[in-house]
Amino acid sequence: MPSTQRLWFRLTTTGLSLAAILTVAGCAKNADYPPWWWTPNSRVEAMLDLAEVTAEDVVYDLGSGDGRIVIAAATEYGARGVGIEINPELVAMSEQRAREAQVADRVQFVSADFWHADISEATVVTLYLFEETNEKLKPILIEQLDPDARVLTYRYKIPGWTPKKQTKGFWGTVYLYALPEGRGSKSAAPTK
Numbered sequence: 001m002p003s004t005q006r007l008w009f010r011l012t013t014t015g016l017s018l019a020a021i022l023t024v025a026g027c028a029k030n031a032d033y034p035p036w037w038w039t040p041n042s043r044v045e046a047m048l049d050l051a052e053v054t055a056e057d058v059v060y061d062l063g064s065g066d067g068r069i070v071i072a073a074a075t076e077y078g079a080r081g082v083g084i085e086i087n088p089e090l091v092a093m094s095e096q097r098a099r100e101a102q103v104a105d106r107v108q109f110v111s112a113d114f115w116h117a118d119i120s121e122a123t124v125v126t127l128y129l130f131e132e133t134n135e136k137l138k139p140i141l142i143e144q145l146d147p148d149a150r151v152l153t154y155r156y157k158i159p160g161w162t163p164k165k166q167t168k169g170f171w172g173t174v175y176l177y178a179l180p181e182g183r184g185s186k187s188a189a190p191t192k
Contacts, residue, residue, distance in 0.1 A: 037065075037128070038065060038066060038068065039065075039068065039069060039128050039154055040171040041068070041072075042169055042170070042171060043154050043169060043171050043172060043174055044068055044069050044072050045072070045076075046167050046169060046174045047069065047126055047152045047174050048072060048073055048076065048077060049167075050152060050165055050166075050167055050174055050176045051124045051152055051176060052150075053073055053077040053079050053124055054078070054079065055077065055078030055079060056079075056123070057073070057077070057079040057080070057123045057124050058079065058080045058081065058082070058121050058122055058123050058124070059079050059080070059081040059122070059125075059126065060081070060082050060083075060084065060119050060122035060124070060125045060126070061081070061082075061083045061084070061125075061126045061127075062084050062114040062117070062119070062125065062126070062127055062129070062137070063084070063085060063086075063114060063127070063128065063129055064084060064085045064090070064094060064109065065085060065090055065128075066090060066093050066094055066097060067083050067090075067093070067094025067095075067097050067098060067109055068097075069081075069083070069126050070082065070083040070094070070098075070107050070109070071094070071097055071098055071101050071103060071107060073107075073124075074098075074101070074103035074106040074107050075101050075103055079106075079124075080106050080107065081106065081107045081108070082107070082108050082109075082110060082121070082122070083108070083109045083110070084109075084110050084112050084114045084117045084119075085109060085110070085111065085112075086111070086112065086113050087111075088111045091110070091111040094109040095109050115140070118144070119140070119141075119144050119145065120144045120146075122144075122149060123146070123148075123149055124149065124150045124151075124152065125141065125145065125149065125150070125152070126151075126152045126153075126154070127151070127152065127153045127154070127156075128154040128155065128156075129153070129156060130156055131156045131157055131158075131159055133156075134153060134156055134157065134158040134159065135158070135159045135160070138158065138160070138161070141179065142179060142180070145179060147179055148178075149178075149179060150176060150177070150178065151176075151177040151178075151179070152174060152175065152176050152177070153174070153175045153177070154172060154173075154174050154175075155172040155173065157175055158175070158177055161177050161180065162177075163175040163176055163177055164176050164177060164178050
């Protein structure tokens with residue numbers, strides 16, 4: 001490779017690496033809103049398989065990015081799905097991808113902050129968020145979800161909770177959680 005091309009390559013790759021480092025470093029200061037980074041399709045499949053998703057499920061993805069998890073749940077398993085994403089451009093992309101996959105009637109993408117979303121309809125919740133974010137989400141998951149809901153995380157665990165199952169892959173580990181015993185919105189209801 002001629003020296004000018006080599007220099008351009010080095011500057012470009014160094015610039016991209018620096019941009020990635022600064023993005024992650026900046027988001028590390030605010031773990032409430034980690035950066036969007038796509039989940040590899042093999043891990044999407046692993047998440048949905050581990051949760052044993054069926055057509056009876058409603059899959060929620062908090063911080064849904066380009067919508068791939070919710071769309072896969074609908075196309076591969078017949079489930080309904082809701083993606084909650086704060087970035088309106090990613091919501092528009094997700095809606096377009098759902099139309100192209102012909103599942104727009106079974107999925108919905110909401111341009112919203114997942115910290116303030118109603119997720120009580122979910123039977124499965126997927127997360128690709130930092131551990132700090134997962135930690136902060138625990139009270140919301142416990143308060144809003146039914147006791148038999150399944151929660152899946154990719155790469156980052158939920159601190160203090162023990163996964164029921166996990167599957168490792170080249171691109172990282174997927175963890176399956178159940179709500180802690182005696183927790184969940186319906187378990188707190190008084191009995192007669």
